Amino acid sequence: MIEPLYIRPVIAINDFLPIFVSAAFILIFGLFYAGIVTMIKMKKMKKVYYILAYFFWGLQIYCTYFLTMTIHSQPFTVKAMIVAMIAYLSVPHIYFYLITKSEQRYEN
Amino acid sequence: MQGQSNFKYEGQKLASWYFTVAMILFGAQLLLGLVAAIQFIYPSFLYGILDFSIARMIHINALVVWMVYAMIGAVYYLLPDETGIEVVGIGIAKLLFWILTLAVTVVVLVFIFIQVGAADIKTIWFITEGREYLEAPRWADIGIVVVVLGFLANTFLTAIKGRRTGIMTVILSDMIALAGLYLAGMFFTDNISMDQYWWWWVIHLWVEATWEVMVGALAAYALIRVVGANRKVVEMWLWIEVAMLFGSGILGLGHHYFWIGTPEYWWEIGALFSALEPLPLVGMFVHVLYDWGKENGFKEKAGEDTSSNNTPALLWLVSNGFGNFLGAGVWGFFHTLPQVNIYTHGTQFTAAHGHLAFFGAYATILIAMFYMAVQGKYGIKKLRATFASKMAIFLITFGVVGMGVALTIAGYEQVLIARAQLGATWDAFFIAQNQTWMAQAMDWRLIMGVVTTVGFFYLVKDLLSISKNPKNVY
Amino acid sequence: MAEKKVSVWSDNRFWQRSATWVTGFASLLLIWLTFDTMGQITMGNQKDINNHITKRVPSATVINYKVEYKMNQRRGHEVPVIGGDDGKGDSLFKVKENFFGRDNYSQKEADALLHLGKLASQAKNCMDCHTLLGNGAYYAPDLTKAWLDPAWQKGGTMQAMTGKSTKEEAMAEFLQNPGKYPTHARMMPNLGITQKEAVGLVAFLKHMATIDTNGFPRGFGKIKEGVVYARSK
Numbered sequence: 001m002i003e004p005l006y007i008r009p010v011i012a013i014n015d016f017l018p019i020f021v022s023a024a025f026i027l028i029f030g031l032f033y034a035g036i037v038t039m040i041k042m043k044k045m046k047k048v049y050y051i052l053a054y055f056f057w058g059l060q061i062y063c064t065y066f067l068t069m070t071i072h073s074q075p076f077t078v079k080a081m082i083v084a085m086i087a088y089l090s091v092p093h094i095y096f097y098l099i100t101k102s103e104q105r106y107e108n
Numbered sequence: 109m110q111g112q113s114n115f116k117y118e119g120q121k122l123a124s125w126y127f128t129v130a131m132i133l134f135g136a137q138l139l140l141g142l143v144a145a146i147q148f149i150y151p152s153f154l155y156g157i158l159d160f161s162i163a164r165m166i167h168i169n170a171l172v173v174w175m176v177y178a179m180i181g182a183v184y185y186l187l188p189d190e191t192g193i194e195v196v197g198i199g200i201a202k203l204l205f206w207i208l209t210l211a212v213t214v215v216v217l218v219f220i221f222i223q224v225g226a227a228d229i230k231t232i233w234f235i236t237e238g239r240e241y242l243e244a245p246r247w248a249d250i251g252i253v254v255v256v257l258g259f260l261a262n263t264f265l266t267a268i269k270g271r272r273t274g275i276m277t278v279i280l281s282d283m284i285a286l287a288g289l290y291l292a293g294m295f296f297t298d299n300i301s302m303d304q305y306w307w308w309w310v311i312h313l314w315v316e317a318t319w320e321v322m323v324g325a326l327a328a329y330a331l332i333r334v335v336g337a338n339r340k341v342v343e344m345w346l347w348i349e350v351a352m353l354f355g356s357g358i359l360g361l362g363h364h365y366f367w368i369g370t371p372e373y374w375w376e377i378g379a380l381f382s383a384l385e386p387l388p389l390v391g392m393f394v395h396v397l398y399d400w401g402k403e404n405g406f407k408e409k410a411g412e413d414t415s416s417n418n419t420p421a422l423l424w425l426v427s428n429g430f431g432n433f434l435g436a437g438v439w440g441f442f443h444t445l446p447q448v449n450i451y452t453h454g455t456q457f458t459a460a461h462g463h464l465a466f467f468g469a470y471a472t473i474l475i476a477m478f479y480m481a482v483q484g485k486y487g488i489k490k491l492r493a494t495f496a497s498k499m500a501i502f503l504i505t506f507g508v509v510g511m512g513v514a515l516t517i518a519g520y521e522q523v524l525i526a527r528a529q530l531g532a533t534w535d536a537f538f539i540a541q542n543q544t545w546m547a548q549a550m551d552w553r554l555i556m557g558v559v560t561t562v563g564f565f566y567l568v569k570d571l572l573s574i575s576k577n578p579k580n581v582y
Numbered sequence: 583m584a585e586k587k588v589s590v591w592s593d594n595r596f597w598q599r600s601a602t603w604v605t606g607f608a609s610l611l612l613i614w615l616t617f618d619t620m621g622q623i624t625m626g627n628q629k630d631i632n633n634h635i636t637k638r639v640p641s642a643t644v645i646n647y648k649v650e651y652k653m654n655q656r657r658g659h660e661v662p663v664i665g666g667d668d669g670k671g672d673s674l675f676k677v678k679e680n681f682f683g684r685d686n687y688s689q690k691e692a693d694a695l696l697h698l699g700k701l702a703s704q705a706k707n708c709m710d711c712h713t714l715l716g717n718g719a720y721y722a723p724d725l726t727k728a729w730l731d732p733a734w735q736k737g738g739t740m741q742a743m744t745g746k747s748t749k750e751e752a753m754a755e756f757l758q759n760p761g762k763y764p765t766h767a768r769m770m771p772n773l774g775i776t777q778k779e780a781v782g783l784v785a786f787l788k789h790m791a792t793i794d795t796n797g798f799p800r801g802f803g804k805i806k807e808g809v810v811y812a813r814s815k
Contacts, residue, residue: 228705298697
């Protein structure tokens with residue numbers, strides 16, 4: 001069996017603040033993204049605002065990229081973050097697809 | 109609670125007893141929290157009388173116990189409503205309430221007056237078990253298990269006899285898991301790694317899995333009652349939430365196994381599932397927002413009054429959506445990856461996350477349940493927010509968020525100085541504690557704690573008097 | 583289902599089953615991992631030490647050995663080193679060290695001391711001020727590697743304050759009379775710790791320092807004197 005090699009580089013002092021801020025903004029931008037999609041589905045916003053929603057998702061991706069680089073992630077963490085970002089992108093869409101289906105079924 | 113009661117069922121009356129004790133314990137939690145916060149600034153305060161360890165122990169235990177009381181109360185409240193029948197064995201259920209309350213009182217008195225014992229297994233049985241959150245002595249553990257088994261029997265027999273709903277099915281299976289997990293915390297071992305491995309089974313699988321599912325079920329019930337959402341749609345979404353919460357939460361346990369002696373593979377498991385854990389929280393937030401907006405849209409079209417039938421409960425429900433996401437999601441995520449966590453583990457960051465998450469995810473929805481019980485008790489059709497309701501929600505939320513921010517700053521300072529630079533020694537710890545940023549953060553934490561407490565008094569006043577003000581009741 | 587075509591995606595039963603499957607699968611995975619972890623964190627015994635087997639949680643008899651915390655090349659972080667190291671950061675289990683004047687505690691004696699210490703750590707509520715393995719309260723220092731803290735070594739401030747000549751005696755003295763040796767305005771209260779309990783607690787602390795915590799806390803004690811970082815550049 002090959003012994004796994006774990007490398008844990010030290011985080012530079014000046015990197016801590018950007019790390020915490022970017023990690024927080026991953027979720028905050030994620031909330032904006034999901035929130036705008038919801039408002040559009042509720043017809044409180046025009047469809048053109050999808051651009052804005054995806055823009056926030058883009059910012060989310062950027063923050064995630066920045067975070068994973070700054071904490072010197074191993075390949076596995078990088079993959080975990082990619083999975084999480086795809087999940088963020090798709091969850092509101094899956095959710096509203098399901099909601100529409102169930103409303104058609106139970107409310108008409 | 110005085111005044112005539114409009115409860116249709118004895119089970120709902122019992123729920124109001126549980127809620128009353130929950131509020132008293134909530135008050136105790138705040139009081140002891142203030143003592144501990146003062147001790148951070150003036151360490152000689154009550155030194156040798158009620159030391160920090162004791163104040164802090166009662167602070168966190170009162171928190172857990174008031175939430176468990178409120179959850180049991182919430183189940184008894186919605187049980188007759190969902191099943192359409194009286195709680196089976198209500199006499200025994202009431203007896204169990206008194207036994208539990210008596211046991212809690214004895215445990216608290218022993219904590220306050222005896223405090224610590226000799227290094228003997230007798231101490232573990234009769235004074236304290238000394239494991240953070242699970243300090244209740246062994247006899248009380250067994251008592252809790254017996255009472256909870258009785259509670260489960262009551263709910264099961266009622267659910268089997270009455271109408272079967274999706275919400276009830278989720279709650280019942282969740283309650284079994286919740287009670288079963290408590291057993292994982294009831295043994296003694298000399299091996300501290302083993303000790304903490306199972307300790308997390310109780311702590312994590314309660315607050316990040318089974319409690320969250322309970323919140324999902326309570327929110328579903330509240331959405332049907334307060335907003336008037338369609339049951340089928342809400343229940344379907346509840347099942348999806350259960351899948352997402354358990355799917356990410358159960359293995360999310362891995363993020364507690366980075367540094368307690370457990371193998372390295374928990375780094376990967378912990379990192380992956382921690383990154384997914386906020387997803388259901390986003391989902392729950394979107395869900396509340398969407399249902400609320402949709403039902404309002406229906407009412408507007410029909411030319412009906414769009415105001416909710418219980419505004420204070422709705423306000424707390426919405427703050428639950430935000431709070432759960434912010435406290436459990438954002439504050440949890442930014443220190444959860446192992447690369448960062450090696451620096452933040454065991455600092456005030458954890459305290460910040462704890463305050464915001466327990467409040468945002470649990471306190472908010474349970475307070476919403478209190479308001480629903482008030483509405484049910486006095487048979488009020490439409491309950492409107494009073495000045496006190498608004499002050500309560502504003503001051504409590506502002507206070508807890510303020511404490512969270514202050515503790516985050518303290519934690520950040522601790523990470524930089526005590527951890528990253530000085531290497532976590534005894535001296536490093538106290539050098540960090542002596543910095544101005546830390547000292548002032550602790551001042552602000554106390555101030556915000558006082559704000560929260562003032563909000564709590566508004567909440568008590570409101571819960572007792574909102575029904576008596578004809579302006580707010582329709 | 584005859585009235586109209588319905589999608590499985592809007593079917594309550596489908597989602598109920600999915601939730602059950604997801605929960606069941608996650609639980610099974612957790613149970614499987616638990617079995618593996620249990621095997622890896624079971625406490626070792628003197629035989630392991632004799633055979634030079636490094637356990638994540640070693641035998642209680644490590645109190646007979648010299649304990650250090652050193653960078654391990656293969657692991658990429660610090661690990662506890664018991665009885666001297668081989669130059670690469672792995673334990674040699676050779677170099678002994680006196681613990682209260684002896685270095686020949688039998689398995690039974692060492693187990694009894696650790697048992698007493700662990701019980702004392704719970705009976706005195708250590709975790710509601712300190713953190714152990716990083717878990718607990720944040721009012722007082724982390725005790726994970728307290729045994730290796732420079733303050734308790736020869737020439738360290740804590741050892742000097744108690745007037746004792748070894749770190750185990752200094753720690754035991756402090757635990758029995760914390761009020762006599764204030765290190766900070768935030769003093770440890772007197773918890774009625776007896777001489778015997780204090781010895782047990784020190785054994786518990788020494789044993790805890792030998793647990794492989796995957797490099798936590800990072801860079802323990804890397805700066806002996808407190809020099810606080812000022813923004814460079």
